[in-house]
Every structure is written in C-alpha cells, then in structure tokens.
Amino acid sequence: MTPSTPVSGAGGTPLPPVPALEARSLTKCYGKLVACDRVDLAVQRGEILGVLGQNGAGKSTLMNMLLGLVRPDGGEIVVNGHPVVIADPVKAASMGLAMVHQHFSLIGPLTVWENLSLGEKGRIDADRTRRHITEVARRYGLDVDPDARIDHLTTGQRQRVEIVKCLMREPDVVILDEPTSVLTAAESVELFLMLRRVVQEEQRAVVLISHKLDEVLHATDRVAIMRSGRVVADRITEGATAMELAREMIGRDVSLRGGSAAIGHFEAPADTGRETDEAVPGDVQPTVLSIREARAVGPDGRTLLDGLSLEVRRGEVLGLAGIEGNGQKALGDLLSSVLSLSSGVVEVAGRAVETGRPGAMASAGVGVIPEDRHVSGCVLDMSVADNLVMGDLEAVSRRGLLRRRQVAEQATRLVEEFGIAVSSIDAPMRSLSGGNQQRVVVARELSRSPQILVAAQPTSGLDVGAIEYMNSRLRRAAEEGTGVLLISTELEEILELSDRIAVIHRGRIVGEVTRRQVDLDRLGMMMGGQAA
C-alpha cells in the first residue's frame, strides 16, 4: 500500500485516494429491525470523520461490524482498497482498526501498565511496557502515569489510558465512540487537539462517533449523519451549521412516522427564531411534582445535577428530552430515593420530601419505572406475585404476617388488568419476556395510585407491540390524573406522548416547550447543547 497524499481538512482532491477504511452497503438486521441499512461510509487518511446520529440510529451497530464484534448480513468492508472479512476484534486490530470504547474495558485494581500489557503475547516485560506507554503518551501530549492504579483515576484519565492503549498498536484507523460523554468541556478540547495531531502529523484516519452537534462541527473534517440505520447525509463539515445538522439528525419524518393524528400538528411550520409566548389555555392543574435548584454530585466528584428545576402538573405528561448521560439517570435515581441532593428541594403534591431516604419518595406518592428494570425494577429470582406486591407489603399482610391469599388475589388481579402473559403467578420473574417484565413493573407502580409516575426509557429493548402498550398505559395514567414524567432519549417517543417537553443538558433544564410550540430544529439544538 502506498501512503496517500495528505488531504486537506476540506478533502475533495481531484483524484480521490484510496480510503483507509470503507463500508460498502453494510447491512445488519435484528429480527425485523434493520439496525444498519445499506450503509456506505469511507474515511481517508489524514481526516476526521464524524458519525452523527441519535441513540439507536445504527452508529454502534456499524462500528461493531467494522470491529468484527457483529457479523454483517450484507455488504462488504474494504480496508486500503482490499475487501476483507473481519471475524473478530483481533483480526480488526491486525488490519489497523482500533477503537476507544464508550464504556471502558479497564480492570480497576490493576495498574495502567498491567492493563495495557493484557492481551500481549509472550513474556511480560514491565519496563518495556512502561517505556512504551510513556513514549506514546508523550508523543500525543497525554498525561498518563504507567504505575497508577486504574480505580484511582478519574474518568477523564481513564479515557486517556484507553486512548494510549489504542494508539500503542499504531492503528491506521482510530474509532472513538462518544468520547466526550465522560469528559468536561476543557478535557474535550484537549482531546480534539490531540486527534488533530494524530491525523495531521501521522496520517491516520479518525472516526468520531457522536451525537453532540458542536463537537462534530468543531472537531471533524467531514460528517456522515445516520438516522434509522441509514446514512442520510455525508458532507464536508466546513460551512455546515448546527441547525442543518440537527435537522438531518432528527429528520422531518419523525412526526410522520407515528402516523397518529395526535402528532400531526408538528408538521405545522413553526417559527424557528421567535420566542413563542402563548399561554396554556384552560384551567391550570395543580403541580404534583416540583424540583427546585437540585444539585447533586456523584461519588467520583462529577456533577450529576447542576441546578435542575422542573414541575409536573396533575394529568400531564412532561417529556424530558436529552442526549443520554446528561443527568437523566441521576434524576431517576433522585425520584427513586437512591440519590441525595447536596442542595435543592423536591416537593410532591406540595410537601417537601427528604431525598435519599429509602422509600421516602415512594410513600410520598412517586412511582418509578426505572431505566434498568432488570437491575433495579424487579427481582429476577423472586416470583411474579412477589414482584407485584413488593411495593406495598402492608396491603397484603396483617401484623407482619404475609397473607398468601391476598398476595395471590392482588397478583392475579394485576396480571389480568395489565395483560401480563405468564404461566402462573408463582413463575419466576426471570422466566418472563422483557415486555412482560416491564408490565409487571408498571402494574406494581400504578397499583399504588401514585401522584406522579416517572417512566425512564420505558420502551427501551421492547418490540413494537410492547411499546404500543406501554405508551397507551402512560397516556391513560395521565388521563386518570397522575402526573407523568417521561424521561427518554428517544425523541419520537417524547413527541408522541408529551404535553410539554423539557430538554436536559449537563444536569440542568436548558429549555421547555409546550406541545404546540414544538420546533424540531430548536429541540435538536438544545439537546446538542446549543443555546436556542
């Protein structure tokens, strides 16, 4: 292979050089879901390619195929002009493809150099590995101490270790998956400077996967935008505006796809720049949930909530839109009594609730359908009946004794009411399908007639039928007077269900619109962290 001539940032030389990595018509289906639909993508040496898209647009699947983690159903992968079959990540590495994963693959109790010598063949040479790390780290201006223990490092430092690990193999193509989701703004800038050096001085190719508009604008030479498994746009970054990218990322067909009359009016042209100020007509329902100036810090010192304020009224669905990792999880934890605030107030139906005290939120009238239902929404090793009654044991017991008949009655009632498909109420929770597990959680939370229902990513991992059911349930809960807080990274879902939409970014609410005022461009910009 001949090293191609350096391409300027803008690319587009008259005689296009052979791309370092190319995907031709790559396709991957999971059942009926087409995760990647004939994706064409190419990255040149000396260029940073941004791959922009919402959660579930197919970015991860595409990268997993390029790295040999997932077998494509169709299409081919071309490396330096030669079609190849990538069977596993080792093969990918031997072809010069390396990835910095979003979730780190480092072992906490081991030191940096120990981690980086994992997977090496032959005798472990501590000194040589240390020297190698120091040398690579210095070359790219990354501050990495080979003898530091991983679990003593901050997330930003851990990412630097991951990057060094990746660069030590001298890859031709470096793929970074959402690298800034764990970084502060300053760290992000540093990272991009480093990437620039990697492409300019060493003629490597970089693929930057992201859903943040501003970083794609600032850090990349070219951007491919993915939506619903397809590359819908592939353009030179220079000259593009955040607005254009947001529009492509979210897509006009968002509102069309649902097909329901309820969201038809999103099609109505909305004035983009102007602040809409029409008042909500009709009587204003009382506020059932009010969070004011909530601040919280994680155990690693990162800010989780940064002065978040929001209100949910009786009988409405408030959709909380935002890109993953901007404080949604912390908000869900807060309302599940798992997180305590360092400052701020949470009021349910006008009463302040102590944060972080187990069960305080639940007894104040907050029901939660947690994001990770397998982990915290249910107990897989208990029976369906146990899972259905565990939220309110007092109702099925007398003087501390469980009354089995009442447990069975309550469980049977909920199983029928919520249409949970189960062989017996004594069947283990583990034996249920994902959709039915979710129904159990919903049934339990709604059975206590909560003032407010928090649904965090309620449809993630569910199939179409289950999603439909879940959405109708949430809608019905709101009609019956519950305030529903829908936390989702799926904009479609938010648009379909919400009466009002708030956007969360870096632990605070950056904007709020009513259903009538929805303007997708503006929403996309707010989600991407652009002032709107």
Add this chain to the structure above:
Amino acid sequence: MTDLASRDPLPSSPPAPAARLGASTATGPGRLGAVTREVALYVVALGVALAVSALLVALTHGSPGRVVSALYSGSLEGWGSFGYTLDNAGPLIIVAVGAIVSSRAGLFNIGQEGQVTIGAMTAAFVALKVHPSGGLVLVLALVAGAVGGAVWAGIAALLRYWRGVEVVISTLLLTFIGFQVLNYSLSRTFLLHEHGTSGATLTESDQLSSKVQLPQIGHYPGFNFGSGLIVAVVLAIVISLVLARTTLGFRLRLLGLNPVAARRVGIRAAWVGSLALLVSGACAGLAGGVMLTGQAYRITPTISNNVGWNGLLVALVARNRPWVAIAVAFAFGALQAGGGFLATTGVPTDLVNVVEALVVLAAVFPPALDEIRRRRSRAKAVVSEAGGAA
C-alpha cells in the same frame, strides 16, 4: 379465567400452551432432570471422596473396609451411636439456620465460630454466677448465650453500616478476638476460672450445677439424645416460617436478592441487614449455650470445637434452605460421630481429619460447581447483550 398467553405480543417469549393462572408448581421434565443431575453429582463427588480416602487408608497400611464399618458403627449403629449423631447435629442446625438468615439478606457472616465461643462464654457467666430458683436459670443462660452471640455479630453490623467494613472480614477477624476474650476470662478467677485450683493449671470453669443442664431424653444405652436437638429443630421451623411467611422475611430476602430494588421499594438496608446479622449471631451464640448446657457442662478454651465452621458449611451445602439444613446437619453429625469412633480404632487422627475433610469437600462441590456455572452463564449473557446492542 382468561387465557393470558394469547395476549403475549412478543414472538420471542416461550410458548405457554394452556397457560393458566394459579397452577402453582412447575414440575416439568426439566426440573426433574435438574434434580436427577444434582443427586448424581452428589453421588459422584462422594464416590470420588471415598475412593481417595480408601486409597489413603490403604497407603498407610490400613483396611478401607474396616474404616467404613467403623464410620458406620460410630454414627448410626445402635441407639447410643445414633444419639451421639443427633447430639452433634443439634448445634450444627442452630448455627446453620443463623448463617442462612444472614446470607439470605446478602450478608456473608462467617464468624460463627467466634459467636459460638462468645455465646458459650456469656451463657457460662449466667449459669455460674446467677442463682435464681428452678429451671429459670437454664433459660436465662441460653438467652444470655444468644445475646452474647448477637452482640458479637452486632459489632460486625455496626462496622458494616457505619464504616462500610465488609462483613466477611469483620466477622472472621472477630472470631479470633472472641477466642482471646474467652481465654482471658478463663484465666481470671473473678471471671470464669475454676475455683480451688491455682491459676497455673488447666484453664477451665467450674462445672455447671445439674439444674443448669439441658435435660437428656431417654437413657443410655437405649435411644437417648439431648434436648438441644429439640431447640434446634423448633428454631429451624420458626426461622423458615419467618423467612417465607412474614413481611420481615420478605424484605430480608428482597434485600439479599437485589439491594438496589430493595432500596427503591423503601427497605432500609442498615436496619434489615443489621437485624439479619444480629439474628445470625444470636443463633450461633445460642448454639454455644446449648453445647455448654447440653454436652460440655463446663467451659474450656476449645468449647466451640469447630461447630461454628461446620455449621456454616452445613448452610452452604444446604444452599440456604432451612429444611435441607436439618438433613445436612444430620449427615455432618454422623460423620463427626463416626470420625470420633474411627480414631479409637487405631487409624491416625490426622488421617481421620483428612477423610472427614474429603467428605465435606465432596458435599460442597456440587453447589460450588453450580454457582460457577451460573456466574459463567450470567457473564455470557452480559457479553452477548453488550455485543448485540444496536
């Protein structure tokens, strides 16, 4: 009754023909197969252990056949031996049931040996120093034993929920402190040291008066056993009912199975977990009290006699099921009784210990294998989920 299976919108869910609510037990061929597999696993493991034991005995110029028959006559042959087995089983059941309570709550208390020691010591204090009338002092002594064990485990609970110290570590280390506490009180006349002997002689206490001794049921050489066994079986029944039928037991199991979900539904880990540890320690302490008032009648530095460790093993082998623990404790008791008899037939004590240990290993092997398999399959599930995520 509605046919709920037809409403399942998910094609991936297993077909449930004629699914009916209320049909509780799921004894399909799969479950039966699993039971058969489990039993076979135990048989194989035990067979290997016995084969290795026989080999060892043969290598040391003994006769494997005579060893087996000695094990049998010491544990099951005749009422006397059988009673001895039962007397061994009693404290093991009590300790095991306590261990089950804490591990069901997700806390691995492994300091039963120390809690037994402290329990026996506090029981001895009351038995020797308090003089009320009638059989009340016996009850008081047993209660004191339970309280002693609970306090000892309570230190671990305090460390866990106040300073975040792992229970496995604190309970283990407290065991060795417990030994020293007993040694100290046995070396001081104003505490427990025997009266009328000089401080330099044996460290043991006075003998308990007959009214502080647990009554024996039946008479040697006929069928006889200590009433400690009755205490043990009643306790096992009570604990298994509490775990299965009360809100407290429900919360405790919930906490053990999924602490995050437990917290979300309002269970306070510090309270429920501490309570579980206290109950667990109280059981071990009670076992110490039963051993003191039922068999030893005076306290010595080795009063605990590995019952704490063995009781913990019983709970492990029984996989935290109180009813099964009774049966396993009986097997362990028989092994102990048989081993004791074997030593009197001239087989070296070291070898007896090795044989006992091999049999115990064989008993622990199937659950351990099962656990490893479960972890592997879980890890696999996680990997495939992560890989398949779009």
